[in-house]
Amino acid sequence: MTASAIGALALILVVAPLLPALAGRTVAFLTGRRGAPLLQPYRDLAKLLGKGAVYSRTTTGVFRLAPAVVLGAALVAAGLLPLDGRRGLAGFGGDMIAFAGLLALGRLLLALAGLDTGSSFEGMGASRELGFATFSEPALFLVLGALALATGESSLGGMLGAPLARAWARAPATLAMVGVSLGIVLLAEASRGPVDDPATHLELTMIHEVTILDHGGPDLGILLYGSALKFALFAALLAGTFLPRAAWPAPLAVAALLPALALVAILVGVIESAMARLRLVQVPHLLTGAAALAALGVVLRVR
Amino acid sequence: MDRFGDVVLLLVLMTNFAVLVTGRLSACIRIMTAQGVLLAMLPLASGARFGVHIAVLTAGTLAIKAGVLPRILRWAIREAPVRRELAPSIGPIGGVLLGLAAVGLAFGVATRLPHAAGLAVEGLVPVSLASLMMGFVVLTTRQKALSLVIGYLMLENGIYVFGLTLAGDIPLLVELGVLLDVFVGVFIMGLVVFQIQRELESQDSRRLTELRD
Numbered sequence: 001m002t003a004s005a006i007g008a009l010a011l012i013l014v015v016a017p018l019l020p021a022l023a024g025r026t027v028a029f030l031t032g033r034r035g036a037p038l039l040q041p042y043r044d045l046a047k048l049l050g051k052g053a054v055y056s057r058t059t060t061g062v063f064r065l066a067p068a069v070v071l072g073a074a075l076v077a078a079g080l081l082p083l084d085g086r087r088g089l090a091g092f093g094g095d096m097i098a099f100a101g102l103l104a105l106g107r108l109l110l111a112l113a114g115l116d117t118g119s120s121f122e123g124m125g126a127s128r129e130l131g132f133a134t135f136s137e138p139a140l141f142l143v144l145g146a147l148a149l150a151t152g153e154s155s156l157g158g159m160l161g162a163p164l165a166r167a168w169a170r171a172p173a174t175l176a177m178v179g180v181s182l183g184i185v186l187l188a189e190a191s192r193g194p195v196d197d198p199a200t201h202l203e204l205t206m207i208h209e210v211t212i213l214d215h216g217g218p219d220l221g222i223l224l225y226g227s228a229l230k231f232a233l234f235a236a237l238l239a240g241t242f243l244p245r246a247a248w249p250a251p252l253a254v255a256a257l258l259p260a261l262a263l264v265a266i267l268v269g270v271i272e273s274a275m276a277r278l279r280l281v282q283v284p285h286l287l288t289g290a291a292a293l294a295a296l297g298v299v300l301r302v303r
Numbered sequence: 304m305d306r307f308g309d310v311v312l313l314l315v316l317m318t319n320f321a322v323l324v325t326g327r328l329s330a331c332i333r334i335m336t337a338q339g340v341l342l343a344m345l346p347l348a349s350g351a352r353f354g355v356h357i358a359v360l361t362a363g364t365l366a367i368k369a370g371v372l373p374r375i376l377r378w379a380i381r382e383a384p385v386r387r388e389l390a391p392s393i394g395p396i397g398g399v400l401l402g403l404a405a406v407g408l409a410f411g412v413a414t415r416l417p418h419a420a421g422l423a424v425e426g427l428v429p430v431s432l433a434s435l436m437m438g439f440v441v442l443t444t445r446q447k448a449l450s451l452v453i454g455y456l457m458l459e460n461g462i463y464v465f466g467l468t469l470a471g472d473i474p475l476l477v478e479l480g481v482l483l484d485v486f487v488g489v490f491i492m493g494l495v496v497f498q499i500q501r502e503l504e505s506q507d508s509r510r511l512t513e514l515r516d
């Protein structure tokens with residue numbers, strides 16, 4: 001556990017709500033609107049945390065448990081990720097599986113909470129959330145597997161650390177393919193276009209937004225923060241893949257996280273405004289394509 | 304496998320996957336044009352000494368695979384009312400999975416083949432085998448006559464890539480002869496597709512089994 005790891009973790013925890021706002025702001029800019037101020041998510045969070053929670057009588061403990069588990073899982077996953085380009089707060093061989101598993105745990109609880117409300121809309125959202133996860137999780141595993149094969153390391157700290165810089169010199173094409181695949185997974189996991197539309201307010205078309213429709217007050221705030229943190233984690237993973245910073249001085253490596261995250265958020269905004277949302281049946285095609293790219297990377301490295 | 308030639312080969316694989324996922328016939332033709340351009344770049348990257356031989360091969364490949372063949376195919380479907388493969392027996396996801404299986408198999412087999420040592424581009428053999436198999440996948444899962452021509456072209460491009468492992472050694476005349484054969488083959492197939500279209504007002508090759516005289 002190093003000072004730079006703690007610093008990077010603190011940085012990402014603070015700036016996480018900025019990322020969806022920055023992506024939204026980019027979309028607004030490209031479509032000729034002004035958009036919400038960048039600090040709006042913080043105001044929203046403060047407002048939501050100050051409210052009381054209202055629970056429907058049909059819900060059980062699962063519904064109340066979900067926000068805590070979603071945020072907790074994302075926080076532990078953040079501790080595993082080498083945010084400063086060296087190593088996370090905790091790192092061990094095979095922690096990439098723990099990383100993916102923690103995010104899956106958060107998703108499971110979110111879906112269960114959606115089903116717990118007994119509302120058909122949220123059941124639909126949960127079904128979509130899990131249905132797309134069926135395709136995005138194998139893609140994520142293939143991405144992590146390809147990274148592990150390219151670097152010969154099995155921990156996130158290793159595969160995004162110094163060995164990655166050497167792997168880029170040896171196998172740039174493989175890593176570029178893996179990076180593109182990871183970018184598509186990010187779009188799906190962060191519920192951004194063309195997979196999901198964060199701006200839609202029609203229950204039939206929403207995916208992530210509809211699953212959390214019945215949460216209110218602090219619960220909603222925690223869920224919003226949790227999903228922003230998930231976005232930030234994937235953005236950091238993407239940034240770490242394309243920009244191995246292990247050889248940089250520690251303060252610079254931590255500071256570089258900020259522009260890297262901002263760049264990812266802006267790119268997401270550009271993609272979102274340049275592409276129409278895919279039809280629901282086409283989302284699995286996109287994610288299968290991402291998985292195929294990563295699998296190709298694995299094949300190229302296995303030989 | 305990450306030098307220039309290998310990057311081109313990877314892009315060839317990507318174009319193959321693109322054919323497997325797309326059902327639109329005109330898009331398939333465009334993708335095959337792109338693949339033709341990529342294949343034309345391969346002789347330059349295959350490590351053979353640059354000379355008249357390689358230059359002619361590149362120019363010939365570019366002219367035929369990226370110029371003439373797409374034109375013939377476009378001519379063949381210009382009257383077709385149906386622009387996409389309506390009923391492929393497998394969807395895009397199945398196509399990608401089969402393609403991945405083909406790629407995995409090709410790379411697995413290629414390392415066990417006793418190939419000439421010192422190939423400048425080690426990806427040539429596996430990519431050619433993968434192209435062959437993906438061509439077969441297209442041939443077996445599509446019904447439109449034009450899709451079958453596309454599958455045949457993918458197969459032929461696989462053979463072409465395999466031939467490049469010997470680019471320095473085969474006489475130029477043989478390779479140009481092969482290119483000419485492909486040209487004639489696709490020309491005739493284009494005519495056949497056009498005739499099927501005219502006679503049956505459909506390109507469904509399954510209906511050919513019902514032909515009586």
